[in-house]
Amino acid sequence: MVDGISFGQFYPVRSFVHQMDGRVKIVLTIAFIVFLFLATNAASLLICAISLFFFIAATRVPIKTYLKNVRAIIPVLLITAAFNLFYTDGGTVLFKIGSHISVTTNGVQTALFMAVRILLLIISSAIMTNTTSPTVLTDSIESLLSPLKWLRLDIHSLAMMMSIALRFVPTLIEETDKIMNSQKARGADLESGNLLRRIKALLPILIPLLISAFRRAAELADAMECRCYHGGDGRTRLRVMRLSWRDGVAITVFVLLLVGLILLRRM
Amino acid sequence: MAFITTEQLTYIYGQSTPYEKTALDHVNISIEKGEIIGIMGHTGSGKSTLVQHFNGLIRPTSGRVLVDGVDIWERPKEIRSVRFRVGLVFQYPEYQLFDETCQKDIGYGPRNMGLSEQEIEERVREAAERLEIPNEILQKSPFDLSGGEKRRVAIAGVLAMRPDVLVLDEPTAGLDPQGRKTVMDLIERYRCETRAAVIFVSHSMEHIASIADRVLVMNQGKVELFDTVPNVFSQYARLKELGLNIPAVTEIFLRLKEQGIDVGKGIYTVDDGVKALSQLCQGRVHHG
Ligand SMILES: Nc1ncnc2c1ncn2[C@@H]1O[C@H](COP(=O)(O)OP(=O)(O)O)[C@@H](O)[C@H]1O
Ligand SMILES: [Mg+2]
Numbered sequence: 321m322v323d324g325i326s327f328g329q330f331y332p333v334r335s336f337v338h339q340m341d342g343r344v345k346i347v348l349t350i351a352f353i354v355f356l357f358l359a360t361n362a363a364s365l366l367i368c369a370i371s372l373f374f375f376i377a378a379t380r381v382p383i384k385t386y387l388k389n390v391r392a393i394i395p396v397l398l399i400t401a402a403f404n405l406f407y408t409d410g411g412t413v414l415f416k417i418g419s420h421i422s423v424t425t426n427g428v429q430t431a432l433f434m435a436v437r438i439l440l441l442i443i444s445s446a447i448m449t450n451t452t453s454p455t456v457l458t459d460s461i462e463s464l465l466s467p468l469k470w471l472r473l474d475i476h477s478l479a480m481m482m483s484i485a486l487r488f489v490p491t492l493i494e495e496t497d498k499i500m501n502s503q504k505a506r507g508a509d510l511e512s513g514n515l516l517r518r519i520k521a522l523l524p525i526l527i528p529l530l531i532s533a534f535r536r537a538a539e540l541a542d543a544m545e546c547r548c549y550h551g552g553d554g555r556t557r558l559r560v561m562r563l564s565w566r567d568g569v570a571i572t573v574f575v576l577l578l579v580g581l582i583l584l585r586r587m
Numbered sequence: 588m589a590f591i592t593t594e595q596l597t598y599i600y601g602q603s604t605p606y607e608k609t610a611l612d613h614v615n616i617s618i619e620k621g622e623i624i625g626i627m628g629h630t631g632s633g634k635s636t637l638v639q640h641f642n643g644l645i646r647p648t649s650g651r652v653l654v655d656g657v658d659i660w661e662r663p664k665e666i667r668s669v670r671f672r673v674g675l676v677f678q679y680p681e682y683q684l685f686d687e688t689c690q691k692d693i694g695y696g697p698r699n700m701g702l703s704e705q706e707i708e709e710r711v712r713e714a715a716e717r718l719e720i721p722n723e724i725l726q727k728s729p730f731d732l733s734g735g736e737k738r739r740v741a742i743a744g745v746l747a748m749r750p751d752v753l754v755l756d757e758p759t760a761g762l763d764p765q766g767r768k769t770v771m772d773l774i775e776r777y778r779c780e781t782r783a784a785v786i787f788v789s790h791s792m793e794h795i796a797s798i799a800d801r802v803l804v805m806n807q808g809k810v811e812l813f814d815t816v817p818n819v820f821s822q823y824a825r826l827k828e829l830g831l832n833i834p835a836v837t838e839i840f841l842r843l844k845e846q847g848i849d850v851g852k853g854i855y856t857v858d859d860g861v862k863a864l865s866q867l868c869q870g871r872v873h874h875g
Contacts, residue, residue, distance in 0.1 A: 332605060495682075501644050502683035505675040506744060507667055507699030524695065527685040531730065 330453045335380035336566055337451045342460030344567040348574055349448045355581055356437045364584040365436055371577050372440055372447075375570075381450045389446040390439065397435055404431040456559075458483035463561060476552025484540070492533065499528050588656060589617035590784055591641055591673070591752060595650035598636055602648065610636040612808040613650070618786065620751070623778055625795030626788045628805030629830050634788045635678065637805065638754050641786070642673040654752075671700055674750030678757045678788075680741035684729035689720070689740045692729050696748040707747075714743040717773055735766040742770070746777070753777055755787040759794065767791075771798060792834040796820060796855035804829065817853050836860040 337345070352368070359365045376386065404427065406417075411426035449457070462479035469475055503524045504510070510521050598611040610633045618624055626634050639645045640652050643659045643666040651658050659669045674696075677683065686692035693714055697707040715725055718739040724732065729740055742758065755774070759767040774785050775798050789795055795802055795816070802819040804812040806829050812819050820826070820833045823841065832838075840854045840863065850863050 498677065499683055501639070502677045502680060503695075504644060505642060505670055505677065506683075506696035506748070507670050509667060509699065524683075524685045528682055532682060 329450070331379075331381045331385060331450045332453075333380050335451065336378040337375060337447065337570075338379070339564070340451075340566050340570060341561055341563050342452050342456040343464050343561065344563065344570060345448050345452055346457075346460055346464060348570060349444050351574060351578075352444045353441055355577065356440055358581055358585070359437075360433075361584060362433075364581050365433065365440075367577065367580050367584070368440055369436070371573060372444060374573070375447055376443070379447055379451050385450060386443055386446055390442060393438070393442050397438055400438060401431040401435045404434045454486040455483060458486060459557070459559070459561065474551075476555075480552075488533075488536070491536075492529070495532060496525065496529055499525050589653075590620045590655060591786075592617040592653040592656075593637075593640065593650065594653070596637075596640060596647050596652060597649045598633075598640065598645060599648045600636075610808050611640075611647075614808075614810055616803060616810060616813055618752075618784055620784050621778065621782045622784050622800050623774065623798055624784070624786045624801050624803055625799035626786065626803045626805065627790065627792070627795060627831060628811070632805040633808040634805050635756050636808075638675060638756050638786065638788060641752065641754055642670045642675045644670075644675070667699075671696075671748050672750055673752045673754060674745040674748050676742050676745045676753070676755040676758060678760060680745075681729075681734065681737035683744070684737060684741060687728060688726055689729050689732070690715075690725040693725075693740060693744045693747050696744055700748060710747045710749065711743075714747040717746055717777065718743045719769060735762055738762060738766065739769065742773070749781070750783065752784045752786065755785070757788050757790070759789065759791065767794070774798060792820070792832050793836075793856070796834045796837070804831070816855055820855055821852075 352372070355368055356365075359368055376383070405423060406421050406427065408427035408430045409422075409424060411424040411429075414423045414425060414428070416422045452460070458479050461482070462475055465473075465475045465479070500508075500510075508521060508524060510518070510525075513521065593614050593616050596611055596614040597609070600606070600608045600610055612633075614633075614637065626637070628634050636645065640647060641654075643652070646660060646663075651660070653659070654669055654673060659666065684692050686695060690711055693711045694707045697710045702710070711725075715722075720736070720739055720743060724736060724740070729737060732740065738758075742755070746753070753774070755770075758770045758774075762770065771794055774787060777783060778785050787799075799816055801813065801815055803810065804819060804826070811829060812822065812825075820837055823833055823837075826833060833841075834855050836857055836859070837855055840850050840860065843850050848867075850867055854860050854863055
């Protein structure tokens with residue numbers, strides 16, 4: 321089984337956050353990331369974390385899923401923290417490693433803050449992708465980017481390409497799985513040997529996969545043409561996106577959070 | 588002694604996710620050497636999941652799979668040797684073709700077994716012969732073949748490993764009548780010539796009735812029936828309930844019987860039908 325590509329996979333349940341408008345979720349996620357970098361003291365990071373916690377609770381996605389998402393970025397987290405720890409000067413020196421590198425109180429603080437920020441950032445984007453289906457996500461991006469049409473950018477085609485790509489990710493994973501299994505059934509050995517041998521062992525999987533991807537692309541293009549697809553002009557939507565009271569509530573929470581952050585910065 | 592045995596075999600897809608699905612539910616079957624087993628069942632009844640357990644592509648959630656009396660997961664590192672003994676042909680196997688020529692592609696399995704070039708060539712030739720693949724096709728790229736030819740090359744790729752058990756998942760799906768006949772003939776001949784067991788999944792009651800010794804009927808991950816052809820196809824009502832069918836000839840003769848024409852029981856193939864009818868005609872001549 322192909323596994324571990326599950327980061328931020330859509331988790332299909334009904335919840336407050338699932339039913340929010342996709343565009344609002346995208347904007348609020350970006351706003352939250354900005355807030356994280358506005359938060360320069362412990363108290364402000366704490367209120368960010370608390371509000372995030374309320375949103376997690378409102379998704380009805382098990383905590384385990386979020387933990388899995390977090391686990392995937394632990395290496396990045398550690399490396400960033402280590403750099404901040406060793407390369408921040410100022411404050412009192414706690415101890416020295418060799419003659420050049422010293423660990424200071426400032427360093428410890430920056431490293432901790434950075435780690436918490438990245439953690440919250442990952443969790444907030446996971447909330448968005450766990451609760452928004454890929455289709456809604458691309459529709460929302462298209463809608464948010466639509467003002468750029470005035471710059472003569474073809475936003476519709478971009479969004480269409482993106483949604484097709486996203487749509488085919490699971491199909492390709494399934495196909496990879498199937499081809500891998502067929503070759504394993506003929507005794508393919510993917511797990512042993514040196515690097516060169518392993519790369520060579522992948523060819524019997526990659527070649528059929530590529531060929532079928534091209535075939536699919538050609539078939540899809542034909543099918544779209546048969547249904548008279550001719551770009552975005554004059555196309556209407558099956559699902560019209562509308563704001564609801566939930567979006568109002570979420571936006572209010574964010575405004576309050578912003579006010580809180582500004583007040584804490586003053587202090 | 589049974590060659591393949593499953594004990595309380597259970598498999599759950601996506602365990603502890605919202606997509607959780609029990610595909611196999613305490614399956615206990617055993618299959619002897621030299622038998623031909625037909626597997627049938629509704630789409631989603633777990634047929635493909637079951638056959639992928641026989642060669643260790645899927646590891647059971649619980650329960651065991653024994654090949655030749657040995658639990659195949661006893662030594663997970665050596666699972667590859669099980670795959671050479673139990674040859675599995677996937678549904679639509681033509682998508683697994685990858686090499687420059689059909690000859691090389693068919694030789695992929697034997698090469699993975701670590702055989703000598705001479706032995707590989709010998710096996711490729713034998714497998715190609717069994718599937719009536721002419722020499723000029725062997726030298727072609729697999730991507731230049733027709734659908735039916737690709738299917739035959741793909742099946743040959745598994746046969747070339749000379750498995751003790753040949754497992755085919757819907758081998759005739761999407762083939763024309765000639766192609767279906769080739770595959771059915773192959774199954775019978777392979778069994779006759781090598782005394783291997785053959786297990787095949789099919790939606791064609793006619794195919795199953797004409798060559799299988801026993802029929803396994805799956806329903807929602809459970810074994811519904813596992814018995815000889817007459818014993819399974821006589822349970823007309825039960826099969827109908829499961830959304831399955833009986834061979835068309837059998838149905839015709841059942842109807843004849845309802846009309847009061849005594850044609851005897853146990854007619855599952857067209858040949859049986861012809862015999863029964865000619866007997867009936869002779870009977871009429873004597874009476875008349
Ligand atoms: N890779 C998979 N992931 C999740 N569920 C699966 C997967 N493959 C099959 N299933 C589910 O398991 C059940 C049995 O499937 P399968 O063995 O393919 O049935 P069959 O071959 O009889 O049509 C089905 O309900 C199917 O939806
Ligand atoms: Mg199947």
